[in-house]
Amino acid sequence: MFSYFHFLSGKRKKTDLPPHAQRAQVAREVGPLSFDAFPSYFPSQLIHSSSYSSELYSQLKEKLYGKELLLEELQVTKEEMAPFLKAGLITARIGIQPRKKGYICLRCGTDDLSLFGSYPCARCQQTCIYCRNCIQMGKISTCTLLFRSHFPEETSFETYPQSENDILQWDGQLSLGQQKASDKIVEAIEKRRELLVWAVCGAGKTEVLFHGMAHALKKQFRVLLATPRTDVVLELLPRLRKVFPLTVISGLYSASTEKHLPASIVVATTHQVMRFVDAFDVVIIDEVDAFPYSLDSSLKYAVAKAGKRESATIYLTATPDPTLTSRVQQKTLPAVKIPRRFHGHPLPVPKLSWCGNWERKLKQKEVPKQVWEWCRVRIESGTPVFLFVPSVTSLQQVTDILKKLHPNIEGVHSADEERLTKVSAFREGTIPILVTTTILERGVTVPRVDVAVIGAEQDIFTESALVQIAGRAGRSHNHPTGDVVYFHYGVTAEMNKAITHIKKMNNTPIR
Amino acid sequence: MLRGSLRNEMKHCLYCLAPLPEHFQWKNVFLSETTLLCETCRNMFTPLPKNVCPKCSKPLQKGEETQCHDCIRWEKSTHWKGILEHNTSFYVYNDDIKDFVARWKYRGDAALALVFKEKLRRLYLQNYVDYYPVPIPLSKERFTERGFNQSALLASFLATPYTIFEKLQWMRTHRTYRKLKEIAPQPVLHALRRNIDEKKQSKKSRYERLTFTKNPFVSVSSHEVSVKGKKILLIDDIYTTGMTLRKAAYRLKEEEAASVRSITLFR
């Protein structure tokens, strides 16, 4: 069917690209509105209005650097915007575009019809279609314009150091595995190619990026580090600022204040990445499959759109998803593995422990005997414990029950307001067991921690989630081992796959 | 048309967009909070307690036996006495709802109004069939800026033609027989216009709100939208002090409306 169609149209097969990349392509191809089209959005008297102030010029230029934004986000009026459009310094296009079957939102890339709403619009006097997927960032509808910069580029890098040694001020040592990956990253950036870096949890992924980033900065490339999670942004920012002291680095997450800073390195969460278009030479996607958020298609689209057409893309992950793995097998995606942790010890292999109908036990205000015993032994020996549960409901139940064991035991979930305080209390040792629904902090080393899952047979615990959970244990030099137990009510294929995965990583030679 | 999805079924929770379980999806022909929202989001909407003021739906405090103090105070004022006869509300206004309303009104997620459709219609059919819905208007500037008026969306739910089931129910509650085609809801009357927007309510003290004497509403008197002798049902999203509703009701009473009551979602 498709090949016939493409034979007729004579076009290059777009269908070779994965769906998110196809959509990003569409987003790139939709051109700006012609100037004549503006009267329907801007009354004609505005279009012929007076010239702009130089203050506003530099403000807008800075805000729009690499981005596509709404009028509300720019905080200017239509009157103030009009002269910039007239001068061609800023272009505009409609945020929701019709497609063969339905619509696409140019900001978040949604083309799922069930994520669009419609309403009788007082602005355009028609039924407006709007994107409900990214409405938290300001509404985009069929009568909303997205503005994009065409300001002339000035070379702002003149004073920037030319030597990699000045750019990167770090004297840490890379392990054998890290060094190999680091070299591959430099090569991928040089050749503007894709690369999958497959690193076990605790392999020291961030350090692996340093040389590649320094290389990119030297070439005056702009670098994006995207991640689904705010925690990761907060954790990476100070580390990067320390080793790249002369570089402008901005961190973008929903509560950050530095939103409109033109920077050479941008560390951002999914939603923030959506605002960029055609802006980066190097795109690094961290934790491609971070439990509990697997890389949703919005983030895939967002990073594809944020990168320039010819950009290097580095995927960093402990648990590549099936799409990536199959591309590696087909040899369409180069990959490098770091199978060992930086301290050289293997990952702890999880144990399976049947614990019966734990849900019923919880209703009876009890945890299964095995779980209780396992926790008690660890409290007595002073071993900190991460205890994973499948849902917020079970989180509360388990926490309440375990408090009988030790009053300081706490539960924390992703929407918990006290999350950061609880996590730091856990790290300091005042909370002996932290019951949790998600992996809270990536790369944070809680020494000597043991890890268990209750209800490991639940759907939420996929192979990759279970691997990531196991990776919490044994992360420090002094205590490279750690106990990992999956308490379950029936072994699932995912549990077996996770264990095989870990064993396989442990058996992979470094060269 | 107001829609929360351009597909015929709802695949996602209307509020948090989490996928809905499949047995939910076919049900939402009925479009109510029970089928549009996931369980977590549904639990955000706390029904008012049983013990509320019969006049304004405010939960009664200690020492308030039959009516709340606010209502007693309103009725003591010669200016406001008898202006708003009654208010019904559905849910408690709390922090979760504050976020919900912010996304609905200020972020402009118009479709969230659909959550209340069934509940509003049911109440209307039970108690207000002879009332004309009148939405609380926005100023022209605010209306174009926002793109829609949430009160008007809610009012429009009451004016869409009855289904067969609703018509049968109409006959049952009114214990009267009518030909099916004669049973129709009253049209929405856009009987008011708003000249000035009050400052964001939350930024003002209660005292300021109550003493802000200027009435922002004017009545739109024309042949089609005359309210004279009619029973009027004002529709708004939140009842805070009742001032806005009373100011609107005052204008309608000036135009000789027979009776003014109100439905507000949150109290």
Ligand SMILES: [Zn+2]
């Ligand atoms: Zn969108």
Ligand SMILES: [Zn+2]
């Ligand atoms: Zn519109």
Ligand SMILES: [Zn+2]
């Ligand atoms: Zn929900």
Ligand SMILES: [Zn+2]
């Ligand atoms: Zn009352």
